[in-house]
Amino acid sequence: MSESLQNPSVYRALGLSDEEYNRIEILLGRIPNHLELAMYSVMWSEHCSYKSSKVHLKRLPTEAPWVIVGPGENAGVIDVGDGIAVAIRIESHNHPSAIEPYQGAATGVGGILRDIFTMGARPIAVMDPLRFGPLDDPRSRWIAEGVISGISGYGNSVGVPTVGGEIVFDETYRGNPLVNVLAMGVLPTERLVLGQASGIGNLAVLLGSATGRDGIGGVSVLASAGFDETTDSSDKRPSVQVGDPFEEKRLLEACLELLEAGLAVGIQDLGGAGLTCATSETASRGGAGMDVDITAVSLREVNMEPFEIMTSESQERMLAIVEPCNLAQVLEISARWEVIADVVGKVTGDGQLKIRDGFDGPVIADIPAATLHDDAPEYERPLERPSDWSERQRVDAGLAENSDYESDLLFLLRDPSWIYRQYDHQLFLNTVVGPGDDGTLLRLRDPRTGKETGRGLGMSTDGNHRWCYVDPRMGTKMLVAEAVMNIACVGANPMATVNCLNFGNPEHPVVMWQMSEAVDGMAEACIAFSAPVVGGNVSLYNETNGVDIAPTPVVGVIGMHPSLNKPPPGMGITNDLTVIVLGQVVKKNVEMGGSRWAWDVADCRDGRLPEFDLDQAVKTASFVAGLVQKNSVSAVHDVGEGGLAVTLAEMAIRGVTGMIIDGLGDHRLLFNETGGRVVIGVETEKVNDLLKEANDAGIPAETLGFSGGMKFRIGEVIDIGIDELTEAWRTELPDALGQGTVSA
Amino acid sequence: MSQRIGVVQFPGTNCEQDNIDTIKNLGGDAEILWHGSDTIGSVDAIVIPGGFAHGDYLRCGAIARFSPIMTAISRFAKSGGVVLGICNGFQILTETGLLPGALQKNVGLKFLCQMESLIVDSTSSAIGRWFKSGEKLQIPINHFEGNYVCSPEVMSELEAYGQIFLRYESNPNGSIGSIAGISNKEGNIIGMMPHPERATSDLLGSIDGNRILRGLLEGNVKNNS
Numbered sequence: 001m002s003e004s005l006q007n008p009s010v011y012r013a014l015g016l017s018d019e020e021y022n023r024i025e026i027l028l029g030r031i032p033n034h035l036e037l038a039m040y041s042v043m044w045s046e047h048c049s050y051k052s053s054k055v056h057l058k059r060l061p062t063e064a065p066w067v068i069v070g071p072g073e074n075a076g077v078i079d080v081g082d083g084i085a086v087a088i089r090i091e092s093h094n095h096p097s098a099i100e101p102y103q104g105a106a107t108g109v110g111g112i113l114r115d116i117f118t119m120g121a122r123p124i125a126v127m128d129p130l131r132f133g134p135l136d137d138p139r140s141r142w143i144a145e146g147v148i149s150g151i152s153g154y155g156n157s158v159g160v161p162t163v164g165g166e167i168v169f170d171e172t173y174r175g176n177p178l179v180n181v182l183a184m185g186v187l188p189t190e191r192l193v194l195g196q197a198s199g200i201g202n203l204a205v206l207l208g209s210a211t212g213r214d215g216i217g218g219v220s221v222l223a224s225a226g227f228d229e230t231t232d233s234s235d236k237r238p239s240v241q242v243g244d245p246f247e248e249k250r251l252l253e254a255c256l257e258l259l260e261a262g263l264a265v266g267i268q269d270l271g272g273a274g275l276t277c278a279t280s281e282t283a284s285r286g287g288a289g290m291d292v293d294i295t296a297v298s299l300r301e302v303n304m305e306p307f308e309i310m311t312s313e314s315q316e317r318m319l320a321i322v323e324p325c326n327l328a329q330v331l332e333i334s335a336r337w338e339v340i341a342d343v344v345g346k347v348t349g350d351g352q353l354k355i356r357d358g359f360d361g362p363v364i365a366d367i368p369a370a371t372l373h374d375d376a377p378e379y380e381r382p383l384e385r386p387s388d389w390s391e392r393q394r395v396d397a398g399l400a401e402n403s404d405y406e407s408d409l410l411f412l413l414r415d416p417s418w419i420y421r422q423y424d425h426q427l428f429l430n431t432v433v434g435p436g437d438d439g440t441l442l443r444l445r446d447p448r449t450g451k452e453t454g455r456g457l458g459m460s461t462d463g464n465h466r467w468c469y470v471d472p473r474m475g476t477k478m479l480v481a482e483a484v485m486n487i488a489c490v491g492a493n494p495m496a497t498v499n500c501l502n503f504g505n506p507e508h509p510v511v512m513w514q515m516s517e518a519v520d521g522m523a524e525a526c527i528a529f530s531a532p533v534v535g536g537n538v539s540l541y542n543e544t545n546g547v548d549i550a551p552t553p554v555v556g557v558i559g560m561h562p563s564l565n566k567p568p569p570g571m572g573i574t575n576d577l578t579v580i581v582l583g584q585v586v587k588k589n590v591e592m593g594g595s596r597w598a599w600d601v602a603d604c605r606d607g608r609l610p611e612f613d614l615d616q617a618v619k620t621a622s623f624v625a626g627l628v629q630k631n632s633v634s635a636v637h638d639v640g641e642g643g644l645a646v647t648l649a650e651m652a653i654r655g656v657t658g659m660i661i662d663g664l665g666d667h668r669l670l671f672n673e674t675g676g677r678v679v680i681g682v683e684t685e686k687v688n689d690l691l692k693e694a695n696d697a698g699i700p701a702e703t704l705g706f707s708g709g710m711k712f713r714i715g716e717v718i719d720i721g722i723d724e725l726t727e728a729w730r731t732e733l734p735d736a737l738g739q740g741t742v743s744a
Numbered sequence: 745m746s747q748r749i750g751v752v753q754f755p756g757t758n759c760e761q762d763n764i765d766t767i768k769n770l771g772g773d774a775e776i777l778w779h780g781s782d783t784i785g786s787v788d789a790i791v792i793p794g795g796f797a798h799g800d801y802l803r804c805g806a807i808a809r810f811s812p813i814m815t816a817i818s819r820f821a822k823s824g825g826v827v828l829g830i831c832n833g834f835q836i837l838t839e840t841g842l843l844p845g846a847l848q849k850n851v852g853l854k855f856l857c858q859m860e861s862l863i864v865d866s867t868s869s870a871i872g873r874w875f876k877s878g879e880k881l882q883i884p885i886n887h888f889e890g891n892y893v894c895s896p897e898v899m900s901e902l903e904a905y906g907q908i909f910l911r912y913e914s915n916p917n918g919s920i921g922s923i924a925g926i927s928n929k930e931g932n933i934i935g936m937m938p939h940p941e942r943a944t945s946d947l948l949g950s951i952d953g954n955r956i957l958r959g960l961l962e963g964n965v966k967n968n969s
Contacts, residue, residue: 425857428761
């Protein structure tokens, strides 16, 4: 350890600040060598340490009687009854996808799946909330096409269905797309495994791919810095990992087999910060230390430096902690699945992470394992409301009226099926409601026997940068409510939330204010819906040339359908139904701020969000879930982007049936995005009972009109044939992304 | 006595459990046949399920055909045993030469996962005999390489020997003759791109796939034991 590293250029190049470097010297009591410095730099990166967000995340609710594992582990775990637990997690792969769309998205899927099977759960569902720059920008189209192909190529091949997600195109994501990915798995409750290394003398076995030079410093170089025009993004391409779904599939099967046989005391995936993170996290969680033999790691390339081996983010690798007596069996299972298994270390009692050159060879790095996590810096960064906040709030976003409501409506319609038909969304035979509807609904079957439980899991991912830009606190409340309302539409009551907090540069006080406000809004909503946050991810530095993205917290909500004996009615309207909107009361001059109409039609990003009553939304969600569970409605659809007009049009298109709607005479009533509303279609003879039931439950209900014919009519202002409506809805994405390939 | 179905698993196969669950729900018995085994034991019929055998690297089915189990399956099939290849299983059967033709990339050059309406054509195969010609079935597809191609000579043989089991009502992938599933001349080896195991419950939107897999449980064309 002779080399002096007090030259700031060395640690700054690794992404460490002067202050952080000094902290390392104090912790070690000496000058760190290059390897040690590299290990601290990845572990203390924003991506791994949450150093800017930790102070805010503490305000989120994380507990409920059914929560088994909350945030901090590889995935959150909840108890769903019958001895079955569900593991769930969401992550971002934004920066890798901006640079190398296919591999960025593919490795995002691979990484989140490992987080799930690390817990002992078989992953059974993936969801992909995606956000790209505008469709008329060629580079954004290239990114979108690559990301979608990457998810399809990796997800389908690894054998986990992609059952839902979101698609958004907006100027704010032009240089910085958001590629978030959620995964969910089921496990017998007793099989739950945690990422801990315990038992002195136990062995650390590295399973999966050989280690290469791909992805070195991915967390510090890529994920923890923004993009600007001086960095040619192709320079950063070597920091993006390359995925191999076939390797992941064999690794998944091998790991699940050895966990089922009880052959691992702990297991941890290798994601951001690679072997450094996996060894130090397992050791410090287990209150132990670890000796790692750098020479035992199978390599893809010759002459790799120790720091490269310790920080490589090569994909498809896991670290299992195994008792020596079980090693032979672990190696046998690995061999059968053609998975490389190297004994790379052993658990020690001294709390030190020692990297050695040889199994008992000389020590080349010696760090107190816990300091890589527990002593990571925590910043209470300055926060500040935007200086033009009050001014922006005073703007009426509904002023720039365009009187051609028909063209506004046609413009706002979008069928996402061009995307999701590229994803296997049916594998495992659980998908009762797949992508393209409000929420996803999966049959819940016993992971031990495959037997149906007669219950279902509802899931939805939601974000809304427009709402959150206009008002991050209220916007976040509304998007949590939207996710809950989406699963209510498939008959599920909420149980838990996971979040992916996508924001700009945390060194900008306005960004920290946005995050702080969003966290408070999320906390309030998650408490109100009894859906605590069981896990999440923070993605910062989403900026291009110093311009931050609009704040984009994304949530995934999971819930329970207690009596699944019939598919939910879905959004398609059928003939002769009464069309009713449930939820919040909307006043005539409702605010249009943050609506898709204001942003994309009127080109206005200011204004206020419509009034929103969270308690009312809680009651409405529970009421709607009940209606679906009792099979007492014939069609149901959450009111989201584009307001009532788009919601009703989608119901007509999906049901290939017209509607005659009264009222809604202006753009505000047609396109406002007041949260917490659901449209239902009800058979005429059931209407009176239903209205009474709604009234008794304190749910505002308003009859809008009736279904029938092949014309979509709203008062005097809209009169469009279903064919024309369908054409506009169906062709946008294939025309823009698929060179016009509408389904053959 | 209930029929025992062998379900083949290569590394990368992913529909094995879905087929086993379905077969069991239909009253049959099912077991995994590992790709490295050179024997099929005492099964009555075989399913080669969907997925990405050996990662579909090189070309779909191109590596799987060399797995030891395929030699045993060829022997079984040539002696009249019933073999059903679904999706990747169909691709493997054409690569092995047990079925004619090949499956290339879909015309739109995109993966497609969606419900399809199928029309039963020939009813002369071991499974086809349980259907009426012209019947419509709702069964989803899930593939990138499902575009069936063959030479004009093979096509006229397929027609002449009643080997075309299923056609798409509206061709999603560019297959010649809208072919969705075929059999060999003897009718005991059947390959189809749609996934019957995914159309086995009202909760999943169709139950038409049950009839295909039930057909498998009814035994061989020639020796129905």
